Structure formats: C-alpha cells, structure tokens
Amino acid sequence: MLVSSRPDRDGPAGAHRADVLIVGASLAGLSTAEALRAEGFSGSIALLGEEGDPPYGRPPLSKQVLEGTWEPDRAALRTAEDVRALDLELLTARALGLDVRCGTVCTTAGTWRYGRLVIATGARAVRPADMTGAERVMVLRTLEDAVRLRAALAESRTVAVLGSGVLASEIASAARGAGRRVVLLGRSGRLGIGSPGLCLHDRLSELHRRHGVTLRLAAPVRGMAPDGRAGMRIVLDRGEELRSDLVVAALGAVPATEWLHGSGLDLTDGVLCDAQGRAAPGIFAVGDVARWEDAARGPARRIGHQSAAIDQARRVARTMCGHAPEPPPLPFFWSRIHGTGIQVYGDFPGEARLRPIEEDGDRAVLASMHARTGRVHGVVGWNAPKSFRRARQLVDRDRRPIARE
Amino acid sequence: MPLIADTTACVGAGQCALVAEDLFDQDDDGIVEVLERDPAPEQEADARRAVALCPAHALRLDP
Ligand SMILES: Cc1cc2nc3c(=O)[nH]c(=O)nc-3n(C[C@H](O)[C@H](O)[C@H](O)COP(=O)(O)OP(=O)(O)OC[C@H]3O[C@@H](n4cnc5c(N)ncnc54)[C@H](O)[C@@H]3O)c2cc1C
Ligand code: SF4
Numbered sequence: 001m002l003v004s005s006r007p008d009r010d011g012p013a014g015a016h017r018a019d020v021l022i023v024g025a026s027l028a029g030l031s032t033a034e035a036l037r038a039e040g041f042s043g044s045i046a047l048l049g050e051e052g053d054p055p056y057g058r059p060p061l062s063k064q065v066l067e068g069t070w071e072p073d074r075a076a077l078r079t080a081e082d083v084r085a086l087d088l089e090l091l092t093a094r095a096l097g098l099d100v101r102c103g104t105v106c107t108t109a110g111t112w113r114y115g116r117l118v119i120a121t122g123a124r125a126v127r128p129a130d131m132t133g134a135e136r137v138m139v140l141r142t143l144e145d146a147v148r149l150r151a152a153l154a155e156s157r158t159v160a161v162l163g164s165g166v167l168a169s170e171i172a173s174a175a176r177g178a179g180r181r182v183v184l185l186g187r188s189g190r191l192g193i194g195s196p197g198l199c200l201h202d203r204l205s206e207l208h209r210r211h212g213v214t215l216r217l218a219a220p221v222r223g224m225a226p227d228g229r230a231g232m233r234i235v236l237d238r239g240e241e242l243r244s245d246l247v248v249a250a251l252g253a254v255p256a257t258e259w260l261h262g263s264g265l266d267l268t269d270g271v272l273c274d275a276q277g278r279a280a281p282g283i284f285a286v287g288d289v290a291r292w293e294d295a296a297r298g299p300a301r302r303i304g305h306q307s308a309a310i311d312q313a314r315r316v317a318r319t320m321c322g323h324a325p326e327p328p329p330l331p332f333f334w335s336r337i338h339g340t341g342i343q344v345y346g347d348f349p350g351e352a353r354l355r356p357i358e359e360d361g362d363r364a365v366l367a368s369m370h371a372r373t374g375r376v377h378g379v380v381g382w383n384a385p386k387s388f389r390r391a392r393q394l395v396d397r398d399r400r401p402i403a404r405e
Numbered sequence: 406m407p408l409i410a411d412t413t414a415c416v417g418a419g420q421c422a423l424v425a426e427d428l429f430d431q432d433d434d435g436i437v438e439v440l441e442r443d444p445a446p447e448q449e450a451d452a453r454r455a456v457a458l459c460p461a462h463a464l465r466l467d468p
Contacts, residue, residue: 031457034457057460059418059460060416060460060461063416064416306420306460307420307423307458310457310458332420332423334417334418334419334420336416336417341417341419341434341435343418343419345423363433381419384433385417385419385422385431385432385433385434385435386430386431386432386433388419389419389422389426389430389431392423
C-alpha cells in the first residue's frame, strides 16, 4: 500500500506534483482526502506522512491498546482497500520545509509542487525538559509509544504519571487496571479534563481515589535520576524523593510546525487559519496543528479532539470544491477513566458554573449554565450516555438565538 | 441499505449519536443502539458520516 518516492515522476523541474498535497497522514490528513473524494474532487492527491504505519487513530492508544484489550493493528483507521479506493499517492516521508512563493514542499522524498496544500501534521508529546534520566521517561502519542508503554507496564510494579490532564488520567486508569501501584504527580493542585478544564476536578479525584490511584497534585518534579536497570528516582519539593519503576509524562502536546519555520505563516500555538481553515491563499490547516478563527466563540484556538479534526477536514474539502461554508459545530470529545465514560459537548466559559442537572449514584449529567440567563453552553455526561444525548439538545437549543447576554 | 452495529466492538464513544441522532442511541453502558435499521435516502449521508467517524469501526452500512 505504501508507495515510496517515485523518481520517474520527476519532471523537468525535478519536482513531483499533486493537485492537493496533504502533509500528515493521520486522522485529519486522511479525513481530508476522504472528504475531497466524497465531494467529487477528481484531481491528484498525495498524502505524505512520516510514520510508516498505515493511518491509525489515537484514542484507542491510551485505552484499549494500553489496557491490552486490542491488538495494536486494530487502531488502524481504514483497511488497505479503503485507502486504495481513494486513489491517492500515500508516501512515507517527512516534510522539511515549505516555500509558499514557489508552491513547493521539500521532503525526504524529494521536492513536491502543490496546487493546494493541506497542513495536517498534528502535535507531538511534550517531554520533560533537561533533566538527567529524562530519556527513561515515556510519553504517549504514537502507536509505537503505546506498544512500548504497554510492554513497560507489564514489567513495572510502580508507575508515576506526570501531568494532570485527561491523558494523564487515562494512563493512570490503564496502569491501575493492570494492577500497578500508581501515583499521579501534578503541579497545579487540580485535575483537568479538556474544555471543562478544572470544573470536574472533584469528581475526577474521587474517581481516582476510589480506584486506588495516589494523587499528588501539587508536587512539581524538581529532578530525576535513573535508579536500577529501568527505574527512576523522582525529586520533589523540599528534597522529598519518590522511586518508581516506570515514569510516564503526559504534559500536553505541541503543534508539529517545525517544518514550517521561515514560511511566513503565523505559527503561534499552531497554524493560524481563518474560519474556513485558510492559512494563506491555497494553503489550509486541519486537526491538532491548526488554530481556526471562530468569531462566535472567542479568539482562535487549537481544539485537539478527534471530532474537530474530522469536521475541519470536511470543511476544507468543501471550501476547496467551492461549496458554501457551514456554521462550525461545537466541540465534542469523550474519555474513559476507570471504566467511567465521560462525554463532553459544547463550551465551558469561565463565567458559567458547571452544575448537575441529573444525578443518580455514579451517573450524572452536568451543565455549564450562564448564572443570570440560565443559558446552557455545554454539557458533560458522567457515565450517563443516554441522558447525555438528551442534554446535548439543551446546548443546541440555546445556541441559536444568542446575541443577548 | 441496512445499517449494522457490532455491539461487541463498540467502545461507547457516542460519536455516532452525535452526528446522526435520529439513527443511533446508546444504552446505559454507552453501547450503541441502532434506532433506524433502514435509513431513509435523506439519512444516508448522516449514516455514512457516522460509519466513518466511529473510532471502533463498529458500524457498517451494507449496500
Ligand atoms: C493517547 C491519545 C488519546 C486520545 N484520546 C482521544 C479521545 O478519547 N477522544 C478524542 O476526541 N481525541 C483524543 N485524542 C486526540 C486525537 O487523537 C487528536 O485530536 C487527533 O489525533 C488529531 O489528528 P491529526 O491528524 O490532526 O494529528 P495527529 O494524529 O497528531 O497526526 C499528525 C501526523 O502527522 C505526522 N507528521 C508530523 N510532522 C510531520 C512532517 N514534518 N512530515 C510528515 N508527517 C508529519 C505525524 O507523524 C502524525 O502521523 C487522543 C490523543 C492521544 C495522543
Ligand atoms: S461511534 Fe462507534 S464506538 Fe462510539 S458509540 Fe457509536 S458505534 Fe459505539
């Protein structure tokens, strides 16, 4: 299925060419190619990605793959046949530079000339900075990371997870599920989860405690040192030390824009785009690497969820095919922590309070409601998918006639 | 065009119910329930999107 560079295609200018060149062959890139074909685009498409694997999804990496209920290849997004049906050139190569003026991308598989360019290079895991022993710290972003982490989990008795976001919680959950002793080390004192931020801290901490995760949420790591064959000593404030067989960092992800430096695009926290995903004439960005404007919902921001990547891909394909823009959807994501399914839809502005609108044992639906108007901005389903589905309609209902408040 | 869900593969993400709420619901454990086994022609586009979005490949729209 993978086609490597094809020197025979070198034209007189020494460059390959595609009507649409997509850089980054993961969810956002593949979805763009699919959406283009679905819109009837018949030009040539080249999809270039640095990971040799066929395109795969990341959500299962921290859940089914890490827990060991899925074999890694089940994370593949499409069958080889599906990809073939898209009639595109899938290349394993890394983009090294963009020349906007010439309309070319320099890659490890030669120079590519594009009609239109889609930037879909996603994000990379942040590694703990300059500490001795930091090379032993594992991160989780790629399938390779997941396979390595799963093997390391099997050989460790104690696991320290650095971070306090949703990925840190998911990793802690998988490690507990495997029977390991787990400590979660945060800095800010609170646990966060995607867009609702810290609003779910109490519930999340209770969930972790109930499942035996030790929470040290205001314990900034001051240093680290290898200890034994694979273990680590972690130095906390006031010289306190902690030993762990395995250390995993879930400290967030930064947009993979290093290859775009010097291109003239605005790369402040991702590729800045207008509300249709345009970064410059003929250049679009989608997925975790992109920061789209959305005037109705505040300053441009990166979203970092699967549904946003797929939706942006669809919009960019529509724009390229000359279709009218559609109103942007609201963000949606889900997570699974210690078996509790968490679904999140909508916005969670700071001034709105998150309060339960339904609660029954360990199931709940919470809504982010404007204090004065009662307008529902966003909802969270906590182990309550059925009620969540109904509650979502409150957000859609209240979304239309805004302008007031 | 029968719309089929493999409930053993479903991971309960709810992505399907989000894009096609007339076609899918989730039970109390989050597992997909197909509401409309034979989507009407105007529902087909939504059905196709849901199939494409499902992170577990648990959905199929047979010809
Ligand atoms: C462990 C984990 C669990 C997650 N769980 C959830 C979840 O439950 N729900 C949810 O909604 N979202 C989840 N996410 C987020 C979701 O996976 C991302 O939003 C999604 O992957 C974004 O897709 P993308 O294609 O934009 O970027 P990516 O998936 O990051 O893909 C970018 C691709 O581009 C390649 N690339 C980068 N630079 C270059 C270059 N210079 N040349 C060529 N190729 C390059 C990369 O190798 C990569 O393959 C999770 C993410 C992780 C890491
Ligand atoms: S999108 Fe797929 S995994 Fe999620 S609930 Fe629907 S069928 Fe299940």
